[in-house]
Amino acid sequence: MSVLILSAVLLSCGTVFGRAQQSSGTLRGKVSDELGGLVVGATVTASDASGVEKTSTTDEEGNYLFPALAPGSYTVRVAASGFGLYENMGIEVAAGRTAPLDIVLTVVIEQEEVTVTAESPVSTDPESEASAVVLRGEDLDALPDDPEDLSEALQALAGPSVGAEGGAEIYLDGFTGGRLPPKESIREIRINRNPFSAEYDRLGYGRVEIFTKPGTDKYRGQAFFNFNDESLNSRLPYAPSRAPYQSRRYGGNVSGPLSARRASFFLDFERRETDENEVVNAIILDSSTLAPTSLNAVILTPQQRTTFSPRLDYQINQSNTLVVRYTYERGSNANEGVGGFSLPERAFDASNSEHTLQLTETAVINQRVVNETRFQYIRERRRQEGGTDTPTVRVLEAFTGGGAQAGRSATDEDRFELQNYTSWAVGNHSLKAGARLRSVRLRDVSQQNFGGTFTFGGGLAPQLDANNQVVLDANGNSSPVSISSIERFRRTRLFQQAGLTPAEIRARGGGATQFSITSGNPEASVSRVDFSPFVQDDWRVRPNFTLS
Secondary structure (H helix, E strand, C coil), X not given: CHHHHHHHHHXXXXXXXXXXXXXXXXXXXXXXXXXXXXXXXXXXXXXXXCCCEEEEECCCCCEEEEEEECCEEEEEEEECCCECCEEEEEEXXXXXXXXXXXXXXXXXXXXXXXXXXXXXXXXXXXXXXXXXXXXXXXXXXXXXXXXXXXXXXXXXXXXXXXXXXXCCEEEECCEECCCCCCHHHEEEEEECCCCCCCCCCCCCCCEEEEEECCCCCCCEEEEEEEEEEHHXXXXXXXXXXXXXXXXXXXXXXXXXXXXXCCEEEEEEEEEEEEEEEEEEEEEEECCCCCCEEEEEEEEEEEEEEEEEEEEEEEECCCCEEEEEEEEEEEEEXXXXXXXXXXXXXXXXXXXXXXXXEEEXXXXXXXCCXXXXXXXXXEEEEEEEECCCCCCEEEECCCEEEECCCCCCEEEEEEEEEEEEEEEEEECCEEEEEEEEEEEEEEEEECCCCCCCEEEECCEEEECXXXXXXXXXXXXXXECEEEECHHHHHHHHHHHHHXXXXXXXXXXXXXXXXXXXXXXXXXXEEEEXXXXXXXXXXEEEEECCEEEC
């Protein structure tokens, strides 16, 4: 009985499936071009009378397939890149049948539109030098944040300058000799603008002009903090372990009005704290056995730098404005002079401080005449502290020890700069005249090598036996052998402890190979004054020709 029921169910399912097959149709075909080439990846769309769409894509043989379509009339469209759109609105699909439809696409030339505009006229204005670069906004943001990296990037953009030094000259708000401010306080950077102007003391390229931000009419401010450490650093190849490192950089700025439409200020602050390190990789003598021993050590060398700079913009009257800017910078480096063959005992500390005051007064005399007066004073002090005055011991290719002799080194530098420029226009002439007066006073005190330096080098020396006695031949003469610098130093220490005289030590291959010492007055002073007047006329002879 169960077999009969199962057979009836299977027969019923087969009847239903057969009816479903008979109630739908299939649309298939091939898509090719006019030369019979197959079109792969074409999009084929079949839409019925009610707007319902089905989509198929041609395969590697150019075939497409729409199975199980309801009987009726369909609109077939084919789209492919480089071919015209194909559309056929009268395709009939019958139940239980396959409707073949091969489609041929026509190649079309895509329309391109080219707009030609007139070229802008070439400017002959000296300020519009084609190779000049002006950085502001996003271009300025792309520059490095670190002042040293920023300086290197600007030097590379400016290229070499004329003169013995060859490096680019940096002008800060029209003044020379200043330090780079934090990038957050820079408004604009101009590179190689009007490179042959008579206003500057060097012709050609290699000049960077930096302009700082003025105050704003609304209170604004920002702050930042950057941090990284040695977590992702690799171990130095000569260090026994990964050296500790940490860098912290933080600061910010604030600006706003002091008096509506009359006075405003801009204040920036930045501090950098970097825990750098140096690796000492030397060969020294064991204090008890005097045997050569390797020394590998990592010495922490912290560096700190603080910058503080307020700026005041003041409108004296309708024709005169005054800009006052003060900058204070202080830096310190600990454990200088250590690393490589130089032992930790030679460490000393270095510090520097700098005060800069800048005044700029601009007077609009009339619509054609503008006068500008600038004054700058820079006071810089550099000091080296620590270290001993004991003689330096230099054992070639082994170590350098003893005193650093840098305890009382100092440099004092004072710079003055006064500028006055007047610009006016007469007809086709743009004239500018002015002068610059600069003064530098430098005082330097250095007692480097006033304690002397003993140098030990390798060479020939008598051969010693295991008991450090001179080996003699049958005739009673010593046999010279080549020794290293550390061996010569070892013999010196060994025979000094034995109480031998300097002559006896030298006879056994000890003693320094060279001694040098500096004497005299450790202080030197120098001053310099330069005066640079100029007159410049940019004469626009024709719209396309300017003579300077």
